[in-house]
Amino acid sequence: xxxxxxxxxxxxxVYLPVTPCERPYIAISHDGGSTWxxxxxxxxxxxxxxxxxxxxxxxxxxxxxWTAAADRLPYLAIYRDEALHWxxxxxxxxxxxxxxxxPQLVAGAAGQVAVSxxxxxxxxxxxxxxxxxxxxxxCPGYEKETWDTYITExxxxxxxxxxxxxxxxxxxxxxxxYGVTPSGLRVPNGFAGGxxxxxxxxxxxxGRMDYYGMTMAPDDTPWVxxxxxxxxxxxxxxNPNCSQTVGGPNNGLFGMVGRLVxxxxxxxxxxx
Numbered sequence: 001x002x003x004x005x006x007x008x009x010x011x012x013x014v015y016l017p018v019t020p021c022e023r024p025y026i027a028i029s030h031d032g033g034s035t036w037x038x039x040x041x042x043x044x045x046x047x048x049x050x051x052x053x054x055x056x057x058x059x060x061x062x063x064x065x066w067t068a069a070a071d072r073l074p075y076l077a078i079y080r081d082e083a084l085h086w087x088x089x090x091x092x093x094x095x096x097x098x099x100x101x102x103p104q105l106v107a108g109a110a111g112q113v114a115v116s117x118x119x120x121x122x123x124x125x126x127x128x129x130x131x132x133x134x135x136x137x138x139c140p141g142y143e144k145e146t147w148d149t150y151i152t153e154x155x156x157x158x159x160x161x162x163x164x165x166x167x168x169x170x171x172x173x174x175x176x177x178y179g180v181t182p183s184g185l186r187v188p189n190g191f192a193g194g195x196x197x198x199x200x201x202x203x204x205x206x207g208r209m210d211y212y213g214m215t216m217a218p219d220d221t222p223w224v225x226x227x228x229x230x231x232x233x234x235x236x237x238x239n240p241n242c243s244q245t246v247g248g249p250n251n252g253l254f255g256m257v258g259r260l261v262x263x264x265x266x267x268x269x270x271x272x
Contacts, residue, residue, distance in 0.1 A: 009060050067100050074119075115153070
């Protein structure tokens with residue numbers, strides 16, 4: 001699952017993300033795992049089955065990312081004072097995103113942090129209804145929700161007011177997931193062409209959503225590998241990877257790899 005990776009500093013200190021009772025903590029060991037100290041990243045409740053993104057830049061600064069239960073948006077915190085203190089959380093969702101899930105985090109050069117996550121712009125947003133669970137058969141208002149795969153990145157996270165750039169890895173006209181309820185727990189009945197639309201409630205897609213990967217290349221470019229859905233194998237938005245012959249009784253999936261590239265020129269930077 002994403003968000004469960006640990007990091008080790010150049011001095012041998014081990015940092016592992018843990019979320020007891022859905023609270024974001026980092027477990028720290030200075031003696032190879034013989035003893036541990038818990039550091040609370042933020043006094044908040046997370047959502048996402050215990051996932052907490054953790055990364056460390058080349059100067060040894062750790063960073064943590066999670067999705068908050070209160071607003072279902074992604075947040076970033078920066079490690080201070082040997083993990084005894086963390087910065088105030090920064091909400092880092094791309095403009096227009098009103099719900100996020102499954103954050104992963106990698107870091108590169110000093111102050112460079114990239115967070116990948118699923119983001120939805122057509123979620124009903126606040127006020128959210130009671131959380132949908134695996135026992136829910138419907139989730140009113142979310143029948144047509146779609147998700148894209150985002151990367152949000154900053155190169156100056158250590159400054160007082162970091163600047164973030166965001167982009168989708170999939171074509172926004174061809175969403176990554178169709179008809180998935182908040183945080184991807186259920187597939188609601190009624191999405192036109194969505195996964196298992198003919199099945200009341202549908203199965204959980206969380207397992208297929210969980211397994212995507214993110215890494216930082218040697219040139220400090222963040223890469224993400226993920227699966228994109230073709231509901232019932234139907235062509236969606238002219239997506240050449242989706243056809244009537246793709247998929248089985250549930251849906252068709254195909255693998256995607258994308259990266260966020262910083263283009264420099266004419267006095268401005270553009271990410272895509």
